[in-house]
Amino acid sequence: MEQFDFDLERIFKIIKDKKCKNIGLQFPEGLKRQAIDIAGQIEAGTGVSVIISGNPCFGACDIDTVLAGAVDILFHFGHSKMGRYDNVIFIEMRSKVDVLPAVKTALPLLKTKKIGLVTTVQHIHKLDEVSNFLRNNGKEPVIGKGDLRVVYPGQVLGCNFTAARIDCEEYLYVGSGFFHPLGVAIATGKRVIAADPYLNLAQEVSPEKFLRRRSGYIAKAMDAKVFGIIVSTKSGQNRMTLAKRLLEIAHKHGITAQIIMMDIVTPEQLLGFKIDAYVNTACPRITIDDSERFHVPVLTPAEFEITLGERKWETLEMDEILEGTE
Ligand code: SF4
Incomplete structure (x- = not known):
């Protein structure tokens, strides 16, 4: 299982600074296995009482507002900020996986010079590294800024590809799964190479079967x-x-x-x-x-x-x- 940094020191500090007595924790589905352990560490580290949201959670669009209303602060893990809430703090999770091996695998598949770079929030801190690598290999990387639903340049969501609407010839998507690169391919009509850092695989996304x-x-x-x-x-x-x-x-x-x-x-x-x-x-x-x-x-x-x-x-x-x- 991939190790994520839950940023507990920051959480401890917020709890102490705001003198919280009770807090809520909301985890996306993929991180729920770690919920009990994280809650225990927060209780032990701060003395605060913790309630975990048991509702399904698939994105930052999906805040447990009932729980948020019952606690001093709700910590929402795994997604970047979306919407305006008085007492919800988004704890983004950054993947520690090295993306460069997959990007190296992707390089021969990139046919043009001007490459649009897109990724999800888990790998957003690696985009500069990827840009430098592409530049050192004769490419011209371009990173677009999305609308206010996304926080970072180059970040795409399953429901928002605005950061991909840029002047480029083809795209390099860094991340796992087919949905985001497929979305970019259909939203822009351009070629997308997906580099999966977990599998160290790179392939061209082909929307034809999906469209059929x-x-x-x-x-x-x-x-x-x-x-x-x-x-x-x-x-x-x-x-x-x-x-x-x-x-x-x-x-x-x-x-x-x-x-x-x-x-x-x-x-x-x-x-x-x-x-x-x-x-x-x-x-x-x-x-x-x-x-x-x-x-x-x-x-x-x-x-x-x-x-x-x-x-x-x-x-x-x-x-x-x-x-x-x-
Ligand atoms: S794709 Fe968009 S709407 Fe769907 S869960 Fe993710 S953020 Fe929410």
Whole structure:
């Protein structure tokens, strides 16, 4: 298991400076195994009483506001700051993994000179090192600044690729997983090489298979008589204005549609409704990551517009939550 730095010294100092009596801890799913140990260390180090959030947590958009309301400070681990909260402190986690071996593997795959660099917050402190390496190897690295939903230049989220909208010829993504590099490829229409520092692997991301699957869902949704438009109750994912606009489009086309508000969007939660297809305005990753587990098609807002003939397939874009739209 990868070792992360939980920044306990900083947490101890904040607790002491603010004279906290009780605090909350919120961990993303991947770090929950360490929650009991971290809580114990904080209790022993400061004498404060600790409550751990047991709710699922997948991003900085997903603050446990009930717990935050019950404690002096809620420490939210693993994500960079998003939104405005009086008593929530974001403890970003930096990976200690060396990214250069994977970047070296990626170098021969980069065909052009001007390379856009993107990564997730876990590796953001390595971007300068990667830039220097590329520059020393005849490349011209470019790092873009995203909107206010992201904190650091070059940082992308599963719902925000604004830092990738830069003048470059192709991209190098540093990090694990397929979602972020795929998102960059679809959001920009340019070539993306993904360098995975955990596997020391580098490969070109190819969106074709993904797009074929999405066109299959659109084709299925064309037969739908009733649509559900999912809106999240999570503050950082709530896109009610968008949902209402989609509802209007549905009505314009004589389609029955209802807005459904929910906290956690899972295939099981949707099973009870007699609905032929959904449009998801909550976290965009749900639409993609869980697509095969849903019993009916779940579309992105842009795919819904294509289904109803309001948009052409060629203009399909990655679903993003941009600054000010949540
Ligand atoms: S909306 Fe989804 S992708 Fe965006 S920050 Fe939240 S969990 Fe991550």
